[in-house]
Amino acid sequence: xxxxxxxxxxxxxxxxxxxxxxxxxxxxxxxxxxxxxxxxxxxxxxxxxxxxxxxxxxxxxxxxxxxxxxxxxxxxxxxxxxxxxxxxxxxxxxxxxxxxxxxxxxxxxxxxxxxxxxxxxxxxxxxxxxxxxxxxxxxxxxxxxxxxxx
Amino acid sequence: xxxxxxxxxxxxxxxxxxxxxxxxxxxxxxxxxxxxxxxxxxxxxxxxxxxxxxxxxxxxxxxxxxxxxxxxxxxxxxxxxxxxxxxxxxxxxxxxxxxxxxxxxxxxxxxxxxxxxxxxxxxxxxxxxxxxxxxxxxxxxxxxxxxxxxxxxxxxxxxxxxxxxxxxxxxxxxxxxxxxxxxxxxxxxxxxxxxxxxxxxxxxxxxxxxxxxxxxxxxxxxxxxxxxxxxxxxxxxxxxxxxxxxxxxxxxxxxxxxxxxxxxxxxxxxxxxxxxxxxxxxxxxxxxxxxxxxxxxxxxxxxxxxxxxxxxxxxxxxxxxxxxxxxxxxxxxxxxxxxxxxxxxxxxxxxxxxxxxxxxxxxxxxxxxxxxxxxxxxxxxxxxxxx
Numbered sequence: 078x079x080x081x082x083x084x085x086x087x088x089x090x091x092x093x094x095x096x097x098x099x100x101x102x103x104x105x106x107x108x109x110x111x112x113x114x115x116x117x118x119x120x121x122x123x124x125x126x127x128x129x130x131x132x133x134x135x136x137x138x139x140x141x142x143x144x145x146x147x148x149x150x151x152x153x154x155x156x157x158x159x160x161x162x163x164x165x166x167x168x169x170x171x172x173x174x175x176x177x178x179x180x181x182x183x184x185x186x187x188x189x190x191x192x193x194x195x196x197x198x199x200x201x202x203x204x205x206x207x208x209x210x211x212x213x214x215x216x217x218x219x220x221x222x223x224x225x226x227x
Numbered sequence: 228x229x230x231x232x233x234x235x236x237x238x239x240x241x242x243x244x245x246x247x248x249x250x251x252x253x254x255x256x257x258x259x260x261x262x263x264x265x266x267x268x269x270x271x272x273x274x275x276x277x278x279x280x281x282x283x284x285x286x287x288x289x290x291x292x293x294x295x296x297x298x299x300x301x302x303x304x305x306x307x308x309x310x311x312x313x314x315x316x317x318x319x320x321x322x323x324x325x326x327x328x329x330x331x332x333x334x335x336x337x338x339x340x341x342x343x344x345x346x347x348x349x350x351x352x353x354x355x356x357x358x359x360x361x362x363x364x365x366x367x368x369x370x371x372x373x374x375x376x377x378x379x380x381x382x383x384x385x386x387x388x389x390x391x392x393x394x395x396x397x398x399x400x401x402x403x404x405x406x407x408x409x410x411x412x413x414x415x416x417x418x419x420x421x422x423x424x425x426x427x428x429x430x431x432x433x434x435x436x437x438x439x440x441x442x443x444x445x446x447x448x449x450x451x452x453x454x455x456x457x458x459x460x461x462x463x464x465x466x467x468x469x470x471x472x473x474x475x476x477x478x479x480x481x482x483x484x485x486x487x488x489x490x491x492x493x494x495x496x497x498x499x500x501x502x503x504x505x506x507x508x509x510x511x512x513x514x515x516x517x518x519x520x521x522x523x524x525x526x527x528x529x530x531x532x533x534x535x536x537x538x539x540x541x542x543x544x545x546x547x548x549x550x551x552x553x554x555x556x557x558x559x560x561x562x563x564x565x566x567x568x569x570x571x572x573x574x575x576x577x578x579x580x581x582x583x584x585x586x587x588x589x590x591x592x593x594x595x596x597x598x599x600x601x602x603x604x605x606x607x608x609x610x611x612x613x614x
Contacts, residue, residue, distance in 0.1 A: 081354040081366070082387045083439070083485070088308075089358045092301055099298045103283060103291050110288070149409060149434040152402025158435070209297055216304070224307050 081223070087156035088219035094131055094212050097124035102205045105198050125190045128208075132190075136183040139164055160215050167211055174211075178204035228292050233284055235299050239306055240277045243270060246310060255320050258328035262345040265362045266317050269309060276302050312356075316347025316364060324348050326600055327372055327381070330574045331365060334385055334453070337555045340392040341385075348372070353465075355384035357391040374596055375581035379454035379461040386446030389552040396551050401441045404544040409434045411536055432482050433532050440487045444541065445548045447492050451499055452549060455557035456508045457578040459496050460586075463512055467519060474520050478530040490516055491533055498542065567599070569606035577603055 104121035107114040138161040141150050150158050167174045177200050178186045189201040247270045255263050280302065283295050316324075327348050335341040344363050351366035365384055371377035390397050412430045450458040466473050466489045472480075473489040481488070493516050500509035520527070561575040564583060577599060585592045 082357050082391075085356040085358050085361070086391070089360055092305060093360070095297060095301045099294045099301065102294045103298075106288070106290050106294070107286075110290075112286070112288075149405065149431040151405040151409075151434070152398045152438065154438060155435070206293065213297070213300075220304055224304075224311060 083154055083156060084219045084222040087154075088216060088223055090131075091212050091216035091219065093127060095209060095216070097127040098205045098209045098212070100124045101128070102202055102209075105202050105205075109195065109198060109202075128205075129187055129190050132183050132187050135161060135164065136187075139183070156215075156219070159218075160211075163211055163215060167207075174207050176200075176203040176207040178207055228296070229284055229287070232292070232295055232299055233281065235303070236277045236280045236284070239299075239302060240274065240281075242310070243273045243277060243306065246270065246314065247274075250314065250317060253317055253320070255317060256322065256325050256328065258325050258332055259316065259320055259347065261343075262347040262362055263317055265345040266309075266314055269313065273302065273306055273309060276305075312349070313347075313361070313364065315349045319350065320348075323373055325604055326375075327365070327367065327378060329604065330378055330578075331381060331385075333574050334382070334555065335363075338389070338553075341388060353380050353384060355387050357384075357388040359391055363388060375578055375600065376585060377461050377465060379450065379458040379578050380465060382453040382458055383446045383450035383462070385453070385554070386449030386552075387442070389449060389554060390442055390445060390548075393548075393551050397442075397445070397548055400544050400547050400551070401438055404441055404540055405434050405437050407540045408437055408537055411534065411540075412531070429531070436482065436484070436532060439485045441541070441544060441548075443486045444492065444495060445545050445552075447496055448499060448545045448549055449552065449554050451496055452556050453554055454575060455562050455579055456500075456505060457575070457582045459500060459508060459512055460582045461578075462496065463493065463515060467515060471523060471525060474516070474523070474525045475528060478532075481530060481532045487533070488529060490520065490527065491529060495538075495541065495545075498538075567603075569602050574603070 100117060101121050101124040104114050104117045104124075107117075134157075138150065138153055138157055141153075142158070142161050142165060150161075153161075168179045171180075174180075177189070186201070186204045189197045189204065192198065192201070247267070250263075250266060250270065253263075276298075280295055280298055283291060283298075328346065331346050331348070335344060335346060341363075347362060347364045349364050349366050350369050350372075352368065353371075354366045356364045356366075365381055367377075367381070371380075409430065412433060414426070447462070450462065454461070469489075475490070476484060476488055486492075493512060497509040497513045500506075500512065555575075557575050557579075558573075561573055562579050563576070567577050567580055581592075581596060581599065584595045
């Protein structure tokens with residue numbers, strides 16, 4: 078009766094997010110360069126939905142964490158809480174994180190996800206790259222727990 | 228970087244294809260057929276992802292190299308998970324897996340959410356991977372797979388799967404319980420000093436710990452309502468002789484713990500048994516643990532992580548979670564003191580019968596079990612669902 082259930086759920090969520098970030102990022106970069114990428118249109122639409130729904134959930138946990146530092150975070154698993162804490166720490170680290178996701182707010186990036194304006198798409202690509210850094214750091218713990226080390 | 232990525236993806240393609248040819252040579256029991264189909268389909272999916280990465284590289288764009296690198300790392304992790312964990316139920320499959328898989332498949336067939344999920348069995352400590360996007364893998368120690376006595380512990384693991392399929396509603400119920408516990412932990416009066424701040428932090432840790440603990444207690448309750456007495460006997464026997472940490476943990480270890488102390492889980496299971504009229508079973512269960520604790524001079528203390536006034540709120544929350552998930556509930560027939568009828572009895576009856584025979588005469592148990600398992604596996608009616 079080990080605690081693998083949380084590690085595998087958290088691992089899979091991060092894998093899905095990274096896949097969504099990469100798919101959308103490649104699609105937007107090709108689009109901005111004027112290269113047709115018809116085969117990825119459907120996948121990139123799905124990626125926008127995945128990211129939007131995740132950011133909404135993360136925003137909720139971050140809001141609770143920031144608003145009431147002296148009270149516990151309820152109804153949330155420890156891995157998502159850890160990710161929210163890493164996000165808050167990243168907002169204070171302007172040397173590493175300077176995209177709109179960390180300098181403005183999550184709602185702004187959620188709006189960028191549904192925009193087709195070139196300026197917004199460029200801004201979104203920067204935010205996606207920095208969100209990827211955060212998720213890549215986060216997935217390492219779960220991957221080590223599930224796959225172990227050599 | 229481009230040539231490095233091309234090499235990595237080509238190498239992954241080679242490994243994916245090699246593994247496919249090994250998988251295609253395996254013969255598997257019928258009970259593993261849907262899992263085997265998933266494993267082959269996933270192999271195709273990994274193959275396609277590697278080809279996509281190679282196609283993206285062939286566009287020769289420097290600005291997408293960071294994305295392709297991340298996709299290659301993602302694919303590598305997915306492949307490692309697949310190679311090291313998800314193919315194992317197929318590659319290690321044994322004729323003896325049929326028993327566990329038949330019981331798990333029967334259980335899954337009772338719930339609409341789990342009806343069509345491919346299910347595999349692997350070696351390890353009791354656990355489950357309840358991720359809706361993956362097939363379900365149940366892990367179990369090899370010796371426990373060979374007989375009937377510890378199979379009821381699967382029902383606890385099944386609880387994690389039910390939680391995953393009802394997560395938003397379950398999380399809401401857990402949040403309500405955490406709020407209640409936070410309220411109960413509030414001191415009547417507070418000073419404004421460092422000690423008060425430390426106490427507040429400790430209370431927060433306790434309340435947050437109850438997120439994971441509640442899920443475990445829900446899974447214990449799922450195990451009990453499905454398996455009945457067989458579950459509590461298996462649970463108790465499995466943990467009772469694992470030492471002091473099953474009875475008492477220091478406060479700093481409780482802060483890191485993902486499961487409540489086993490003695491507390493026993494208390495709550497005993498209460499649930501009494502509620503269903505299983506008085507003797509509840510008494511024997513608690514007596515075994517109390518006697519062992521006394522011999523080890525251990526007193527019951529949960530260092531504020533559990534107080535008696537939490538109890539009604541915990542049990543009510545778990546009851547509400549059971550209502551939400553609606554697992555199979557053992558019937559009178561499942562605990563009847565008669566031999567199983569291969570045509571009409573459920574696997575739960577078989578497991579309860581096993582514990583009854585074992586308790587009556589452990590020396591004769593092995594012969595009985597061998598015959599009972601053979602009859603169960605030969606039965607054409609593998610999913611006796613009560614109407």
